Amino acid sequence: MEKITKILLSENEMPRQWYNIMADMPNKPLPPLNPATGKPVGPEDLSVIFPMELIKQEVSTERYIDIPDEVLDLYRTFRPSPLYRARNLEKALGTKSKIYYKYEGGNYSGSHKANTAIPQAYYNKMEGVRRITTETGAGQWGSAMSFACNHFGLDLLVFMVRVSYNQKPGRKLMMNTYNARVVPSPSTMTAAGRSVLEADPDSPGSLGIAISEAMEIAAQDPYTKYALGSVLNHVILHQTIIGQEAMIQMEMAGDYPDVVIGCFGGGSNFSGISFPFLRENFVNGKKTRLVAIEPASCPKLTKGKFTYDFGDQSGMTPLLPMYTLGHNFIPDKIHAGGLRYHGAGVLVSQLRKDGFVEAKAKFQRECFEAAILFARSEGILPAPESSYAIAGALDEARRADLEGVSKTILFNLSGHGHFDITAYEKYFEGNLPDHEATTEEINQSLVNSAVPTF
Amino acid sequence: MEKITKILLSENEMPRQWYNIMADMPNKPLPPLNPATGKPVGPEDLSVIFPMELIKQEVSTERYIDIPDEVLDLYRTFRPSPLYRARNLEKALGTKSKIYYKYEGGNYSGSHKANTAIPQAYYNKMEGVRRITTETGAGQWGSAMSFACNHFGLDLLVFMVRVSYNQKPGRKLMMNTYNARVVPSPSTMTAAGRSVLEADPDSPGSLGIAISEAMEIAAQDPYTKYALGSVLNHVILHQTIIGQEAMIQMEMAGDYPDVVIGCFGGGSNFSGISFPFLRENFVNGKKTRLVAIEPASCPKLTKGKFTYDFGDQSGMTPLLPMYTLGHNFIPDKIHAGGLRYHGAGVLVSQLRKDGFVEAKAKFQRECFEAAILFARSEGILPAPESSYAIAGALDEARRADLEGVSKTILFNLSGHGHFDITAYEKYFEGNLPDHEATTEEINQSLVNSAVPTF
Numbered sequence: 001m002e003k004i005t006k007i008l009l010s011e012n013e014m015p016r017q018w019y020n021i022m023a024d025m026p027n028k029p030l031p032p033l034n035p036a037t038g039k040p041v042g043p044e045d046l047s048v049i050f051p052m053e054l055i056k057q058e059v060s061t062e063r064y065i066d067i068p069d070e071v072l073d074l075y076r077t078f079r080p081s082p083l084y085r086a087r088n089l090e091k092a093l094g095t096k097s098k099i100y101y102k103y104e105g106g107n108y109s110g111s112h113k114a115n116t117a118i119p120q121a122y123y124n125k126m127e128g129v130r131r132i133t134t135e136t137g138a139g140q141w142g143s144a145m146s147f148a149c150n151h152f153g154l155d156l157l158v159f160m161v162r163v164s165y166n167q168k169p170g171r172k173l174m175m176n177t178y179n180a181r182v183v184p185s186p187s188t189m190t191a192a193g194r195s196v197l198e199a200d201p202d203s204p205g206s207l208g209i210a211i212s213e214a215m216e217i218a219a220q221d222p223y224t225k226y227a228l229g230s231v232l233n234h235v236i237l238h239q240t241i242i243g244q245e246a247m248i249q250m251e252m253a254g255d256y257p258d259v260v261i262g263c264f265g266g267g268s269n270f271s272g273i274s275f276p277f278l279r280e281n282f283v284n285g286k287k288t289r290l291v292a293i294e295p296a297s298c299p300k301l302t303k304g305k306f307t308y309d310f311g312d313q314s315g316m317t318p319l320l321p322m323y324t325l326g327h328n329f330i331p332d333k334i335h336a337g338g339l340r341y342h343g344a345g346v347l348v349s350q351l352r353k354d355g356f357v358e359a360k361a362k363f364q365r366e367c368f369e370a371a372i373l374f375a376r377s378e379g380i381l382p383a384p385e386s387s388y389a390i391a392g393a394l395d396e397a398r399r400a401d402l403e404g405v406s407k408t409i410l411f412n413l414s415g416h417g418h419f420d421i422t423a424y425e426k427y428f429e430g431n432l433p434d435h436e437a438t439t440e441e442i443n444q445s446l447v448n449s450a451v452p453t454f
Numbered sequence: 455m456e457k458i459t460k461i462l463l464s465e466n467e468m469p470r471q472w473y474n475i476m477a478d479m480p481n482k483p484l485p486p487l488n489p490a491t492g493k494p495v496g497p498e499d500l501s502v503i504f505p506m507e508l509i510k511q512e513v514s515t516e517r518y519i520d521i522p523d524e525v526l527d528l529y530r531t532f533r534p535s536p537l538y539r540a541r542n543l544e545k546a547l548g549t550k551s552k553i554y555y556k557y558e559g560g561n562y563s564g565s566h567k568a569n570t571a572i573p574q575a576y577y578n579k580m581e582g583v584r585r586i587t588t589e590t591g592a593g594q595w596g597s598a599m600s601f602a603c604n605h606f607g608l609d610l611l612v613f614m615v616r617v618s619y620n621q622k623p624g625r626k627l628m629m630n631t632y633n634a635r636v637v638p639s640p641s642t643m644t645a646a647g648r649s650v651l652e653a654d655p656d657s658p659g660s661l662g663i664a665i666s667e668a669m670e671i672a673a674q675d676p677y678t679k680y681a682l683g684s685v686l687n688h689v690i691l692h693q694t695i696i697g698q699e700a701m702i703q704m705e706m707a708g709d710y711p712d713v714v715i716g717c718f719g720g721g722s723n724f725s726g727i728s729f730p731f732l733r734e735n736f737v738n739g740k741k742t743r744l745v746a747i748e749p750a751s752c753p754k755l756t757k758g759k760f761t762y763d764f765g766d767q768s769g770m771t772p773l774l775p776m777y778t779l780g781h782n783f784i785p786d787k788i789h790a791g792g793l794r795y796h797g798a799g800v801l802v803s804q805l806r807k808d809g810f811v812e813a814k815a816k817f818q819r820e821c822f823e824a825a826i827l828f829a830r831s832e833g834i835l836p837a838p839e840s841s842y843a844i845a846g847a848l849d850e851a852r853r854a855d856l857e858g859v860s861k862t863i864l865f866n867l868s869g870h871g872h873f874d875i876t877a878y879e880k881y882f883e884g885n886l887p888d889h890e891a892t893t894e895e896i897n898q899s900l901v902n903s904a905v906p907t908f
Contacts, residue, residue, distance in 0.1 A: 005530035084531070173882070177826060421873075
């Protein structure tokens with residue numbers, strides 16, 4: 001191949017199985033606990049809100065799990081996704097390092113969320129479910145789920161975090177176009193929402209609150225189940241197709257990453273691109289570093305505590321062993337709505353605890369600067385979430401240059417920012433602060449947050 | 455190959471030359487005329503506003519023209535573009551026909567406009583130009599040109615048609631992100647704009663007016679040139695990469711189109727996908743139909759007159775032999791801003807006159823209905839412009855089913871609608887009329903429009 005810019009795979013080169021890191025982790029994660037009994041939850045505890053096939057995947061230790069044909073059929077409309085060599089970005093930086101990015105924004109939903117929306121809708125449909133409820137932050141997950149549910153003939157109700165609902169009206173309309181109903185959260189539809197609104201009628205909402213609302217509705221009806229867009233093991237499993245493709249593509253490029261980077265909300269896009277490379281570390285003695293970039297205003301991996309905590313705001317989920325800021329933590333209203341989550345998924349938390357995952361927190365202005373440099377050089381307008389990964393990649397390149405070495409850097413460009421353009425507007429107007437809250441408010445909210453200890 | 459959903463080409467399968475239909479047309483188009491002398495314009499007449507290389511391409515009769523390496527390098531970041539078999543749309547329709555679409559919305563600009571923006575910026579840069587002025591309707595062309603100019607180190611000033619400027623604020627912000635300056639047109643910056651505003655301070659603007667403004671600025675400074683996003687021969691030349699790729703991809707799919715469809719503004723995306731297939735009609739006896747779909751409120755191909763007319767509102771361009779509604783025609787404020795142009799490019803006009811191109815006019819509500827059916831089945835949210843092509847494809851499939859036959863239909867999905875989502879909002883609110891003006895107003899504006907006769 002002459003000068004490689006992007007590496008494409010054909011449909012028949014697409015992996016037919018998801019990779020399950022559970023099979024290769026040195027220390028398996030602690031079990032989720034039933035908060036009432038303090039004992040590990042069983043499948044029956046979860047079957048109220050999830051279909052059985054996803055519960056099986058949640059606890060599976062099989063290394064590879066087959067992707068159903070119906071899911072592969074829809075994957076084929078947008079997968080394999082391209083891997084790019086960021087030649088123009090490298091030039092703009094003047095770096096000696098090689099920067100690659102896997103672009104997950106080219107599908108209908110505009111982000112990696114489609115990778116798990118499709119199997120989740122599929123398994124629910126197969127088990128006779130009629131309606132799904134879910135949460136969404138910036139709306140990428142909600143969009144992904146809307147199309148998937150419509151495709152498989154399921155109704156969908158989306159609780160969209162209020163601050164994002166107001167910041168990104170286009171996302172709501174996109175979900176409507178795909179036939180979904182969208183409600184700003186906290187809402188008056190649920191007890192969870194009403195209790196938040198009583199305490200703070202102007203609550204901006206959070207993913208934790210929206211999850212509580214969606215779960216509450218799902219628990220009321222046997223034909224309604226709940227779907228989660230990140231955090232859980234089965235979600236991360238579905239996202240590993242990203243890293244498996246990237247592995248083939250890097251080989252085609254004749255390269256191998258020294259570092260793999262993803263932005264970090266609950267962990268799904270980060271895990272999706274990095275876990276297949278982590279397996280190579282575990283099994284084949286590779287030394288690739290995994291770096292998660294989280295918002296400074298929602299710093300669970302860098303400032304949170306590893307403990308059992310709820311996955312949602314009102315305590316409806318099992319207790320999960322994870323890095324958390326406390327399930328009551330209300331993150332600052334940054335534009336990267338998808339990163340406004342108080343905890344880290346169980347798998348990443350265990351791996352972080354065991355020293356296999358690095359983490360770094362960044363303020364949003366630096367990330368927007370990175371996003372604009374990226375847009376002007378590579379063309380693609382990144383989602384605010386993905387801008388954290390870009391900023392992380394720039395750090396790695398700059399550090400390598402200072403050290404006089406050349407690194408191979410791979411990051412996940414998890415989505416496009418076409419529906420987040422008002423954030424860019426604020427930036428150009430000089431009105432995009434590092435965070436909306438003051439540092440004192442942020443510190444106070446960390447102190448106030450309820451990290452339970454068991 | 456098992457079940458084909460999309461057909462990808464690798465970078466080294468990308469065509470290295472553009473195809474020039476001028477070489478194969480039975481009747482060459484009439485020459486553009488200097489309005490002052492009534493004589494054919496020469497290169498020197500055009501050199502005030504265009505670089506010489508583009509002027510050469512404008513009049514070239516060479517069949518194939520080499521794509522420069524610097525252009526190929528940037529093309530590689532998004533080309534070859536995918537060709538899809540619309541299996542889910544076929545299923546939703548229950549049609550026996552096969553529907554394929556070439557998707558040009560996957561690049562940075564979100565439309566086919568990048569294909570000509572890049573070479574236009576490149577040739578200008580090579581000839582020492584420092585600044586470019588241009589017009590844009592819905593903003594796809596402006597976005598495409600913004601990134602291209604920034605890449606090659608050129609300043610860009612965009613006159614954006616006012617109605618689109620107000621309808622689609624995201625597009626302006628995207629152009630700003632790519633470093634361009636954007637002014638709503640008609641503006642007070644130019645004599646052309648001021649004279650329109652004097653007559654109608656609330657003028658919604660039109661592509662014709664915006665072209666006048668951009669040309670007026672370019673004509674004032676030797677280091678400033680003007681770039682046009684459609685209509686002209688060199689623009690259409692650059693877009694033929696679409697059809698050339700589609701030809702290879704259809705062959706890989708083991709199919710050949712009975713009909714090729716594109717939406718129609720000035721003609722560039724329609725010509726880009728269809729001209730390579732038309733060559734097969736001319737040279738190899740194929741019988742593919744070419745169908746252009748235009749808005750009922752801007753129906754130059756179906757209701758316009760074939761005559762010499764200006765390409766812009768205030769009469770700054772040479773007189774072009776084309777189907778036109780008159781250069782003073784102000785189209786209704788439909789959401790497909792890119793189709794609001796009074797004339798058809800010279801090449802398409804001649805081919806239409808000679809019976810090689812069919813045309814059909816459609817109202818916008820039918821096109822939005824087609825777009826929503828498409829989004830729900832195929833996932834991609836189409837640009838309002840592209841929705842006209844979809845509606846045209848649905849017509850063909852339905853007609854074939856009525857006739858009991860199966861056709862192979864190929865259309866150009868010229869762009870995505872992520873920045874046009876307010877149009878979808880209006881549709882869902884029940885507020886998207888077929889046209890904003892009344893039928894009487896439209897007929898009156900057709901009567902009032904100034905089609906000159908020479």
